[in-house]
Amino acid sequence: MRGVFSQWLARACQADERIIVLTGDHGYSLFDDVRRECPEQYLNAGVAEQNLIGVAAGLAKGGFRPIAYGLGAFIPIRVLEQIKLDICYENLPVLLIGDGAGVVYSTLGTSHQCAEDIAALRALPNISILSPADDHEMSACLNEALHTTGPCYLRIGKADRGTVHEQNVQLQGGRLLSVRTGAGPLVWIATGSMVQAALTMAQQWPNSDIWSAPVIKPLDIDHVVAICRSHRAVIVLEEHSIYGGLGSAIAEIASEHAPTWVCRIGIRDRFSEKCGSYSYLLAEHGLDTPGITAQVHAFLKRMNCRPAVAA
Amino acid sequence: MHPFDPRRLRQTVLRMAFAGKTAHIACAFSLIEILAVLYRSHLRLGKQPGMAWRDYLVLSKGHGVMAQYACHYELGWISDADIEAYCSDGTRLKGLSDGHVPGLEVSSGSLGHGLSIAVGLALAAKRRRSEQRCIAIVGDGEMNEGPIWEAILFAAHHELGNLVIIVDENGHQAMGPTGEIMRLGKLADKFSAFGCESREVDGHDEHALDMAIGELLSSPSPCPRALVARTIKGHGISFMENDNRWHYTRLTPQTFAAAMVELDRQGKQVAA
Numbered sequence: 120m121r122g123v124f125s126q127w128l129a130r131a132c133q134a135d136e137r138i139i140v141l142t143g144d145h146g147y148s149l150f151d152d153v154r155r156e157c158p159e160q161y162l163n164a165g166v167a168e169q170n171l172i173g174v175a176a177g178l179a180k181g182g183f184r185p186i187a188y189g190l191g192a193f194i195p196i197r198v199l200e201q202i203k204l205d206i207c208y209e210n211l212p213v214l215l216i217g218d219g220a221g222v223v224y225s226t227l228g229t230s231h232q233c234a235e236d237i238a239a240l241r242a243l244p245n246i247s248i249l250s251p252a253d254d255h256e257m258s259a260c261l262n263e264a265l266h267t268t269g270p271c272y273l274r275i276g277k278a279d280r281g282t283v284h285e286q287n288v289q290l291q292g293g294r295l296l297s298v299r300t301g302a303g304p305l306v307w308i309a310t311g312s313m314v315q316a317a318l319t320m321a322q323q324w325p326n327s328d329i330w331s332a333p334v335i336k337p338l339d340i341d342h343v344v345a346i347c348r349s350h351r352a353v354i355v356l357e358e359h360s361i362y363g364g365l366g367s368a369i370a371e372i373a374s375e376h377a378p379t380w381v382c383r384i385g386i387r388d389r390f391s392e393k394c395g396s397y398s399y400l401l402a403e404h405g406l407d408t409p410g411i412t413a414q415v416h417a418f419l420k421r422m423n424c425r426p427a428v429a430a
Numbered sequence: 431m432h433p434f435d436p437r438r439l440r441q442t443v444l445r446m447a448f449a450g451k452t453a454h455i456a457c458a459f460s461l462i463e464i465l466a467v468l469y470r471s472h473l474r475l476g477k478q479p480g481m482a483w484r485d486y487l488v489l490s491k492g493h494g495v496m497a498q499y500a501c502h503y504e505l506g507w508i509s510d511a512d513i514e515a516y517c518s519d520g521t522r523l524k525g526l527s528d529g530h531v532p533g534l535e536v537s538s539g540s541l542g543h544g545l546s547i548a549v550g551l552a553l554a555a556k557r558r559r560s561e562q563r564c565i566a567i568v569g570d571g572e573m574n575e576g577p578i579w580e581a582i583l584f585a586a587h588h589e590l591g592n593l594v595i596i597v598d599e600n601g602h603q604a605m606g607p608t609g610e611i612m613r614l615g616k617l618a619d620k621f622s623a624f625g626c627e628s629r630e631v632d633g634h635d636e637h638a639l640d641m642a643i644g645e646l647l648s649s650p651s652p653c654p655r656a657l658v659a660r661t662i663k664g665h666g667i668s669f670m671e672n673d674n675r676w677h678y679t680r681l682t683p684q685t686f687a688a689a690m691v692e693l694d695r696q697g698k699q700v701a702a
Contacts, residue, residue, distance in 0.1 A: 139557075165580075165583070167583070169542070169546065169576065169577040169580060170546045170549070170577050170580035170581045172546070173543055173544075173545070173547045173549065173550060173577065173581065174546055174547075174549050174550035174553065174584065176546075176547045176550055177547040177548060177549060177550015177551040177553065177554060178550045178551075180535070180547070180550070180551055180554070181550065181551050181554020181555060182558065183554055183557070200540060201543065201546075201577075204540055205537075205543055205546075205547055208537055209529050209537070
């Protein structure tokens with residue numbers, strides 16, 4: 120996904136001289152292409168993210184199309200208020216990139232991990248939130264982001280887990296993308312790195328559907344309702360807090376429009392206590408195959424043991 | 431009629447603050463002469479707000495917005511009805527600077543935002559090879575905020591010679607004197623150390639302000655410019671000057687009348 124991003128960035132800059140890429144002194148080789156092809160459109164704003172977002176807002180007001188890159192822990196989290204006031208309130212066409220979201224920086228600890236970005240931004244008006252799962256979704260998301268007239272946040276999580284789609288995909292508003300179809304009562308809705316996890320999990324429930332959510336905001340409510348209505352249980356997987364992320368968004372729609380059992384699987388209101396490999400961190404948070412399996416079994420047990428609804 | 435007469439601007443601010451029962455009168459009063467000189471002699475704005483080629487005036491110190499509204503009243507951009515209905519239900523002129531209001535560039539009030547946006551606007555103008563200038567007004571209390579210093583470093587590094595930062599150095603912030611809360615030292619020296627062409631001026635002396643701003647705008651230096659304007663919080667009304675309660679106190683019918691009478695008396699003295 121990072122390769123797709125890097126090449127797209129250089130092409131986009133070549134095609135549109137209004138694009139200016141700003142980084143908060145992060146990204147390293149990600150910007151090799153753009154620095155080589157369009158050096159005038161690349162700007163390292165230093166380790167000063169709050170100013171970076173204000174400058175991006177000023178550039179957008181002045182007719183440019185800034186792309187502000189940082190690690191998710193810094194953009195959007197460190198600069199949330201600048202995003203709210205300087206960009207979202209003014210509805211400016213700024214593309215924010217939060218890289219390494221989730222627990223990608225598994226050895227670096229809490230400062231570089233980010234499980235709250237979707238929750239924080241969902242509450243801000245005007246901004247859209249994209250979260251691609253593979254190269255195909257990344258291309259589609261970047262093309263969508265380029266044509267957005269307002270603020271947009273692109274979340275990049277673990278980026279080297281292979282593809283989940285066999286061919287190019289196209290976004291259709293906030294509709295979910297089908298990854299696997301089945302006729303069973305269970306459906307998985309996942310985003311980013313967790314779409315791969317859903318594919319693994321579906322081996323245990325061979326009849327289940329899988330949908331990927333490259334667009335988290337705005338979600339196509341009718342589409343989510345249709346999915347809820349045609350299944351008995353929805354399991355949402357995300358490398359993000361269970362509070363305020365995709366699971367919350369699906370549960371909100373389900374509860375208001377199509378009451379359905381929804382199981383939110385994500386980071387459960389805790390920080391990472393220990394460090395280690397990425398797979399170790401996923402296991403620590405119950406997001407590896409055994410952890411997810413246990414949570415799904417517990418959920419299905421709750422569903423089946425529920426008391427009969429009083430007449 | 432003298433355009434942007436500071437006495438009349440202060441009367442407009444008082445009318446708004448009384449009608450809207452709003453605070454931050456003293457924050458607006460320290461800014462009056464700075465804005466009067468800018469609007470009268472330096473800003474290229476056109477007849478309507480928002481002309482594409484305009485100079486940018488960024489009020490980073492959003493608490494002083496009533497002073498800017500008073501200038502917009504002089505320009506005919508806001509009406510008597512707007513003044514009388516200030517902050518009433520369903521109106522658009524808020525108690526802090528708001529970018530949705532025509533003629534105001536940024537939403538401020540949360541401090542330390544506007545200067546970075548001004549830097550972005552100046553950078554955009556420079557990249558477009560436009561003649562537009564960007565003037566940002568910050569408060570000295572606002573300079574407690576970290577992003578202010580990030581923005582100054584950035585502006586100097588990128589040689590934004592089209593940016594003028596004016597500090598309304600009234601020596602006070604919300605809860606007291608800046609020297610007691612967070613010493614700022616000599617700001618002009620700090621700006622110079624950060625790579626700006628800087629100078630100081632009496633922020634209530636219109637002639638001195640006019641000269642200083644004119645010189646800074648015409649300087650050939652590639653550096654961003656900084657003008658530290660020494661001002662008095664609440665300037666123009668004897669019982670408000672340097673009394674920080676007027677950061678947050680609302681006018682009563684008595685204090686409103688007393689302040690208006692004092693400005694009338696100043697006008698008569700000038701006329702005589």
